[in-house]
């Protein structure tokens with residue numbers, strides 16, 4: 375583990391280079407003190423701006439990462455993408471010239487390689503990088519300030535996909551921001567306060583990957599936590615529930631609102647206050663207490679009418695409604711406010727086959 379006043383990000387020491395580094399570190403101390411004061415909390419003790427890094431896959435996340443790290447004083451030595459169009463797009467975001475491939479990046483001897491390519495491309499990129507690191511010229515290796523560190527940003531992929539890089543002497547880690555990045559202009563600011571799942575390889579018993587990842591996350595103003603490798607897929611499925619399927623639900627909600635008569639161009643802005651207030655309630659009270667609506671009240675009549683309306687006008691969403699309704703019953707059971715027989719009745723109603731019309735009722739509305 376590094377000492378409390380030293381992050382394991384930067385280089386070695388010696389002579390005039392050290393004097394220069396000390397002045398950089400002093401300047402960065404002032405910078406970080408200001409950042410900490412602005413954020414009202416103590417994030418890191420000291421910063422080392424000597425970190426040189428390269429991004430393989432400068433897409434939505436990779437370019438956001440590059441801009442965020444650069445804003446924290448680290449040096450972007452090079453970047454690349456998978457196609458000439460991708461490289462041109464990355465150049466527009468990051469400036470400078472993209473490398474054509476990994477050979478150019480490796481020759482720049484960055485301390486850190488960030489691999490932010492699509493998950494399916496990770497094995498091939500890791501194998502290619504590992505092969506190149508294994509044959510790196512001694513002069514390039516000597517320029518580097520320590521063993522190379524390779525981080526991938528996939529949520530669901532094992533850190534061991536970086537095996538070829540580890541075999542070449544690199545420290546490996548998975549560094550997954552629990553955040554969404556749709557473009558670098560907004561994405562670069564989204565690391566502050568974001569959770570970062572860090573996984574080191576069990577084959578690297580010194581946990582150097584985890585230490586590096588924690589320091590890197592703190593440099594970005596993020597909140598790192600350790601995630602076991604065998605839980606990465608489950609963790610990523612949780613993220614799909616929290617983020618991706620929320621988007622799916624809002625998409626279908628918008629279509630249903632428009633079918634019900636809301637003006638298409640205003641529908642989103644008309645129901646977004648409801649969505650935002652729901653998120654606020656979840657933040658304030660937790661999801662179980664935040665639940666409102668007919669299920670929370672045990673209102674079988676209204677749920678039955680929802681099913682009928684969907685069967686008539688949106689049968690493709692009937693199954694989704696049923697599954698989500700059944701999943702919501704768990705919240706009712708946890709809250710304990712609806713009588714168990716009513717919960718059972720709701721369960722039967724939601725489980726019924728779509729061929730059988732649900733019970734009709736003229737009970738209270740939603």
Ligand SMILES: NC(=O)c1ccc[n+]([C@@H]2O[C@H](COP(=O)([O-])OP(=O)(O)OC[C@H]3O[C@@H](n4cnc5c(N)ncnc54)[C@H](OP(=O)(O)O)[C@@H]3O)[C@@H](O)[C@H]2O)c1
Nearest residue numbers: 431432433434435455456457460490491493527528554555
């Ligand atoms: N975006 C997010 O919100 C987010 C959040 C957390 C984690 N992640 C993770 O970050 C990774 C990248 O996601 P993304 O959303 O940033 O994807 P993206 O926008 O599609 O970017 C992927 C980048 O990788 C490049 N690439 C593809 N194949 C390559 C290769 N063989 N060598 C070098 N570069 C290659 C692409 O270049 P071309 O365009 O030229 O193909 C593109 O620049 C994924 O593992 C994802 O799970 C993303």
